[in-house]
Amino acid sequence: MEFIAKKDELLRELALIQGIVERKNTIPILANVLMEASEDSVELAATDLDVGLRCRLSANVAEPGALTLSAKKLYEIVRAVSDSEIKLKELENSWASIESGASYFKMVGLGKAEFPALAEPPAEGSTTIPGAVLSELINKTSFAITADDNRYFLNGARLELTDEDLRMVATDGHRLAYIALKRDKDVAGGNVSVIVPKKTLIELLKILGDEEQPVNFCQGDNHLFFRLGERLLVSKRVDDQFPAYDKVIPEGNDKMVTCGREALSGAIRRVSLLANERSRAVRFGIEPGRVEVSSQSPELGEARESIDAGYDGEAIQIGFNGQYLLDFLNASDSSEVRFELKDDSSQGLLRPAGQGEEKDYRYVVMPMRL
Numbered sequence: 001m002e003f004i005a006k007k008d009e010l011l012r013e014l015a016l017i018q019g020i021v022e023r024k025n026t027i028p029i030l031a032n033v034l035m036e037a038s039e040d041s042v043e044l045a046a047t048d049l050d051v052g053l054r055c056r057l058s059a060n061v062a063e064p065g066a067l068t069l070s071a072k073k074l075y076e077i078v079r080a081v082s083d084s085e086i087k088l089k090e091l092e093n094s095w096a097s098i099e100s101g102a103s104y105f106k107m108v109g110l111g112k113a114e115f116p117a118l119a120e121p122p123a124e125g126s127t128t129i130p131g132a133v134l135s136e137l138i139n140k141t142s143f144a145i146t147a148d149d150n151r152y153f154l155n156g157a158r159l160e161l162t163d164e165d166l167r168m169v170a171t172d173g174h175r176l177a178y179i180a181l182k183r184d185k186d187v188a189g190g191n192v193s194v195i196v197p198k199k200t201l202i203e204l205l206k207i208l209g210d211e212e213q214p215v216n217f218c219q220g221d222n223h224l225f226f227r228l229g230e231r232l233l234v235s236k237r238v239d240d241q242f243p244a245y246d247k248v249i250p251e252g253n254d255k256m257v258t259c260g261r262e263a264l265s266g267a268i269r270r271v272s273l274l275a276n277e278r279s280r281a282v283r284f285g286i287e288p289g290r291v292e293v294s295s296q297s298p299e300l301g302e303a304r305e306s307i308d309a310g311y312d313g314e315a316i317q318i319g320f321n322g323q324y325l326l327d328f329l330n331a332s333d334s335s336e337v338r339f340e341l342k343d344d345s346s347q348g349l350l351r352p353a354g355q356g357e358e359k360d361y362r363y364v365v366m367p368m369r370l
Contacts (some may be wrong), residue, residue, distance in 0.1 A: 001065025001090040003037045007078060007100065009057045010086055013044050014075040016055065019203050021071040022048040029114045032068035037061045045118055046071055051199050052118040052234040065090055066112040077105050118234050121225035126218040127161060127189025131208050133181055134215050137168035138201050140179040140361055143327045145198045146172035153240035157201060161192040169245045175324050176248050176364040194219060195238035207231055249364055250347050253340035257286055258310035258353050261337050265329040267293040267305040272322040274303040281368045282322035287315040318344045319370035328363040
């Protein structure tokens with residue numbers, strides 16, 4: 001195998017692969033990127049056996065072939081060289097030389113035979129989703145995915161495509177983020193309901209970047225497939241029952257409190273400096289026209305701050321995990337947010353104030369005893 005590729009193009013694809021490769025080194029080949037050169041292009045592939053990425057870039061191929069090299073070291077070499085072109089040539093015994101300008105490197109690799117094959121997408125049954133829509137779904141919900149690997153069915157977000165809208169929902173058992181966007185003519189294909197693993201969502205965001213290219217999605221018996229141009233992200237699917245989230249979203253919360261998003265976010269951040277570091281509990285004293293945000297810790301002290309609020313009901317005291325609220329406020333892009341509360345022991349519902357009919361973004365968070 002021998003080819004010459006543009007540095008910037010090769011570096012861009014290798015950067016995306018860094019999040020895919022297995023870094024624990026339990027299986028050495030999983031730390032490598034597979035390169036297959038043929039005709040006028042090079043295909044790169046990486047996998048950790050749960051998530052895989054295949055991408056392609058144009059190249060001047062002098063000798064077709066295939067070889068795997070350390071994804072991390074190859075990325076570092078390509079990033080470090082100063083010339084605009086990279087020449088990579090396979091040597092004997094799975095070694096490879098890398099030349100760029102006056103720089104020369106010789107790396108040991110592994111043969112293609114040891115590299116696990118990536119699943120292939122089915123020929124039919126695909127759905128097209130605008131990239132900007134998928135990015136918004138992920139950004140508005142992925143922070144609520146559980147960090148507990150033992151709760152496998154919660155270690156991802158549920159993606160739903162219905163006749164009316166596109167939805168994504170994530171929960172860790174203490175909070176739940178839900179968003180639905182109206183489905184328009186740009187979304188082609190049938191209905192979908194799948195759990196997408198957290199790592200897959202993170203890598204999808206990296207691939208989407210600032211581009212708004214459409215995403216072609218389909219599913220097989222054991223895998224999910226996301227194609228973006230010359231890139232194909234392959235993910236093992238989670239075959240488990242996602243919680244009935246519609247039963248978690250409260251109805252009848254009649255106490256409506258409207259606050260400026262930045263004012264509320266700033267108050268929570270400052271007050272949380274003296275909150276209990278484990279529980280991160282923050283108290284909200286709500287009364288007509290204002291909300292007092294406070295925290296108290298025997299080890300650290302206490303803090304409080306008042307902000308203006310649109311509220312004319314009876315006074316209520318309620319506690320929440322401050323970080324949970326900040327996660328929602330950071331993801332929301334509205335100037336004002338609305339608390340919908342029932343009492344001090346029922347879950348609270350937050351949503352952007354004044355959101356239109358095209359979007360339904362809701363965030364449920366359980367209260368804390370203070």
